[in-house]
Amino acid sequence: MGYRKKAEFDQPTAEDFEDTRRNWIWIFPLLALQQATLIFREDGRSFTAYLGIAVFTVVVLTLIAILSGWGARWMSKRDNAILNDEWHRAVSGDASRWGLAATSLMGVGFVIADRWVALDAGETTWVMVNAGLLTAGLRYAWLNRGDPDDDE
Amino acid sequence: MRGSTGATLTTMSEALGNRIKERRSELGLTQAELAELCLVSRKTINTVENGVFVPSTVLALKISAALSEPVERLFWLEH
16 A cells, blocks of 8 residues: 555654755745734634634744754654754754844843834734744754755 | 755854765765764755865764774865
């Protein structure tokens, strides 16, 4: 039948994980937009708001996990070492600095803007958090873009 | 070659040359096999080899041991 064995299906390798991490991070901006429409829409019922908050939480935790190099518990020490190797640490460190800078700049911008425009605390917090995480995520994706050259 | 690997952490890669690819070819090793020996991803080996990423001393020594070549013959400072 060609089915894969359950063990293989349930346990992606370090290489699978690495590819997913590199390629799927580009969709995070779309998820962030989706969060906003669910959380802040005018006629938002409580269910859609909670759904938006759940999506927001998952996205935040996923990005933090990627940037921090959280270990995957089903993987061996070897696979976790490969996932969190020097290249990943260098790239995620650089991306985190960009994220911190974006959050800080947005914070300063909001403090200044608040002198003239009444800002909503929830929206402001959402924008600051997402600005930092998305900047970090996109910087990570940019530095990590492209598969390595063909092996020889 | 540099562009095709994706990232360029230029501030970290300005001054380190290497002959990993030549030595690897001499031994008939692929990047994936060398990565396996050093316990890093192929992306790391690829970016070190292409001069995009400067490895730590520990990784440089691991690569050196895996390729059976003194580290000073694998890496050098470029002026």
